Amino acid sequence: MKSKKIENAEENTLKVSQDIRIRFNETDALGIVWHGYYLHYFEDGREAFGRKYGISYLDLKAQGYVTPIIKSSCEHKLPLRYGEIATVETTFINTLAAKIIFKYKIMNAEGKTVCTGETVQVFVDDNNDLSLTFPSFFKAWKDSYKLI
Amino acid sequence: MKSKKIENAEENTLKVSQDIRIRFNETDALGIVWHGYYLHYFEDGREAFGRKYGISYLDLKAQGYVTPIIKSSCEHKLPLRYGEIATVETTFINTLAAKIIFKYKIMNAEGKTVCTGETVQVFVDDNNDLSLTFPSFFKAWKDSYKLI
């Protein structure tokens, strides 16, 4: 039983790493990336996740749903500068609520954590109605990855 | 006759001035506004023009048209820095072609020209077709300002 649980726990962790190159226009007069751009990097990570696991913006749209972000947060540990290559690690956080939650960790080339963050998305259908339960296609997606 | 012509020439010049405050996040690691943001300022000027003269994006949309930009250019004379208040002067350039042309001049608080530029827009209707002639509502708009 115990080993099964551990096995499940491992299966539950869907994660993607995506490299990003810091653009000159993302820096500000302090010479570092302006804090608001980290939400762009989170989006880069989230989309890389979507492409790998088949739940990108366009996949969701094909199912008749958009998933607007209702909450985001970002905690900064170290700055990033122009020209650096950083890595965004995006992890799917399983939840019983009708939401999509991602956690993000951005690391610099030395592997040090630059920032961490989280976004929460909801499901809105073609009639602009908020889903209070998981759409069936998303339930099927979760089942396919043994996310209960 | 001559005076009439001059009078017309004056009537033909539709122009709007709009103040903008330079945001911190518009600066780059050189401490000055990143060149790409001037297209944002041009948009601020163009929209101020649209509000004053009744041809804003929403006015055009209500008539069944969008007017995507097909050409833009920008010439920089002086930098702008965070905290400066600049003025965007937007001038409608009358043309016989089925286009909307604006010229822009951005001045700093001392009245010195910081940059100049131009955008060209075309008319695209609800069927996503390019208009080869002025839509009738736009012809009426031009007539109302004696723009021939």
Next chain:
Amino acid sequence: MKSKKIENAEENTLKVSQDIRIRFNETDALGIVWHGYYLHYFEDGREAFGRKYGISYLDLKAQGYVTPIIKSSCEHKLPLRYGEIATVETTFINTLAAKIIFKYKIMNAEGKTVCTGETVQVFVDDNNDLSLTFPSFFKAWKDSYKLI
């Protein structure tokens, strides 16, 4: 005693309201403001606060400090669309820690809350050292507003 406390409580609330006009380029393919732009609006509010109360980015810099953002969060209730006029209400949150905390509330033209959020800043001096206590100029600033 009680009335004094209430009086102090009121004096402690420093707040600024700033109108913003939603730009076309801040919308995304869903036709609403892309979530990341709310951090720009927070910056607009924070800067308006700084100008009113004398602790803008440039005021702090003149004192030898920059105040990078180490934490931000945003909670979305309603969307904003192109052309809307919204109001950013920025409130200074007094704290004993060597930090600057602001809370934000953005309301649409009907007065409905569109989003709320918070940012946390720290003090970094000319030597790039983090201040563990309030710089003396900031202590004096707090005293001048009876913020203990």
Next chain:
Amino acid sequence: MKSKKIENAEENTLKVSQDIRIRFNETDALGIVWHGYYLHYFEDGREAFGRKYGISYLDLKAQGYVTPIIKSSCEHKLPLRYGEIATVETTFINTLAAKIIFKYKIMNAEGKTVCTGETVQVFVDDNNDLSLTFPSFFKAWKDSYKLI
């Protein structure tokens, strides 16, 4: 003689192709990339060029120069949409003036030209003075590629 000329002409064409993935946040309410973002793509192309040929922003800075953009232009033929992969082709345009000129061509996945453009940069040294002739390091760079 003729063949030599042709050979030189070929050597003179320094060019780099860089793929870009269109981000969701680069689209606007029309569902297409907002025109101002093409200057970001040009920057992506210019930086890819700089990395390949050793004249990136950081290389120039190490030589004591920054190269602000004094002119840019963009001509749009077709829209780009979220999720598309486009290619930016950046070509160095040799000139006798103390300037760096690049031409850009962005193509969509079908190889169709989406937009073309140009940027012009000047050399500004550590004293914030404009160079009226090529800095010696840049002359050496040009010589190394047989650009006369």
